[in-house]
Each structure stands twice: as structure tokens, then as C-alpha cells.
Amino acid sequence: MAGPTQDFWQQRFESGQTPWDRGAPHPQLQLWLDQGLLAPEHAVLVPGCGRGHELLQLGQAGIAATGLDYAPAAVSLARERLGTLPGRVEQADVLQWQPAVPADRVYEQTCLCALHPDQWRAYADQLQRWLKPGGLLLALFMQARRESAAQGFVEGPPYHGDINAMRALFPAERWRWPTPPYAAVAHGQGWSELPVVLTRI
Numbered sequence: 001m002a003g004p005t006q007d008f009w010q011q012r013f014e015s016g017q018t019p020w021d022r023g024a025p026h027p028q029l030q031l032w033l034d035q036g037l038l039a040p041e042h043a044v045l046v047p048g049c050g051r052g053h054e055l056l057q058l059g060q061a062g063i064a065a066t067g068l069d070y071a072p073a074a075v076s077l078a079r080e081r082l083g084t085l086p087g088r089v090e091q092a093d094v095l096q097w098q099p100a101v102p103a104d105r106v107y108e109q110t111c112l113c114a115l116h117p118d119q120w121r122a123y124a125d126q127l128q129r130w131l132k133p134g135g136l137l138l139a140l141f142m143q144a145r146r147e148s149a150a151q152g153f154v155e156g157p158p159y160h161g162d163i164n165a166m167r168a169l170f171p172a173e174r175w176r177w178p179t180p181p182y183a184a185v186a187h188g189q190g191w192s193e194l195p196v197v198l199t200r201i
Contacts, residue, residue: 003116004157006070013050013073020158020189021050025057026109028185028195032138033061037197040064040086042104045130047094048111052078058107059085065107066099068092095122102132109193113142113158117165124169131200137175140193141166143184163194174201 011017032038040062049055049067055078058065064086069075070093078089090097094111106127115123127137141161148155167177176199184192 002118004114010071010073013071013077020110020187022053022188025053026140026185026193028140028193029054029057029107031195032197033057037136037138038063038105038107043099043101044105044107045099045103046107046109048109048114049078049089050074050110052081052089054107054109055082055087055089056085059087062086064088066090068094068097068111070094094126095119097126099130102135103130104132104135106130106135106137108137108139110142110158112139113144113156113161115159116156117154117159120165120169128174128200133200135200137170137198137200139166139196139198140185141196142187142191142193144189144191158191161194166196170198175199176201 038044042063044058044063044065046054046065046067049069051074052067055065055067059082067078067089069078069091072091075089075091082089112123131137142158143160144158145160146155178197182194182196184194186192
């Protein structure tokens, strides 16, 4: 399988070598909460939930989100962080897992950029299956382009989410896109993320 393995992620969480982790929820999440795009009545999925920062914030807002992660160490950390707040965490392979019922919202921050691009098509198909028609994909597309890309190298994680690649991955016949520009949110590692809310058709 191309890209990072389960052991790769397990070792990172066990050792604390997670430089992509802000140590807090992504600031864009609060903006989406303030806009009413996420509410207690919504069935929300958070793939690649990691340590569960966003699950904690959602739980504090009364939203019982379901977090998914590949690494047992991440699942344990997220469950501990969530505590008794609404929500739950499952250990799952996002390329295989299916919800019992379609979701209203998927919060996609760190999962796509953690998957090797060879797996992106399968993951995008999963996201469409997970969401009900009219459901929202609240995406933060990672902008982590490296100089080696000019020579054709694919490096990560995180893998760079070029907006042209994202448009091909989430085509207009399946997803309704908002009109750009999309205001990039800076990341402490020198990267940035493009917040885009896609509607499943």
C-alpha cells in the first residue's frame, strides 16, 4: 500500500512526534460553529481525528460527533480528551468503514492530507457515500507544496492538496462548490489550509 502505514501513525502518536498537531482545535471550526454549519441536530463525522481537539470542541457545543482514526494510540488519546462529553471515537480504516446511517456533516481537516494521493479517489468516493444528499463536507485543504514537486516527486505527509487536484477529486457533478477566493488559514509549520464547504449533490 502506498503511503504511511498504521504502524507509522501508531509510532508517531506513541512518541508524540506529531508536528502537524496545533495542540488546540483548528480556528476555522469555531467560525463554522458560529455560522451554524454545525449544530447538535447534525450527525457529524470527523475522520482522522487524531488527539481529538475538534471532538472536544464539538462535544462542548453539544454535538455528538463520531471521530475515526487508524492508530489505536490516537483513538485512546481522543477518547481520554472527549471524556464524558457527547461523541465517540472508533478505530477504523476510512477506506473501508461505513456509517450506520448517512451523515449530515463531515469535518475533513487532516485525513485527506495524511493519505497518499494514490488513495484519494477511494477516499473521496467514501466521503460521498458517507454524506446524505445536501450534506456538507467542511474541508480544510492542506497547502504544503514542496520544491521537489517541480520534479514530479510526491512527498508527505502532509500531502499537498492542490486546488486543481481537489476540483478533479470532488467534481461539480457530485459536489457544489462555493465561489472563490478561499481565505487561507496559516499553519505553524509554514503550511496553510484552504477552508471550503462543499455540498453533496
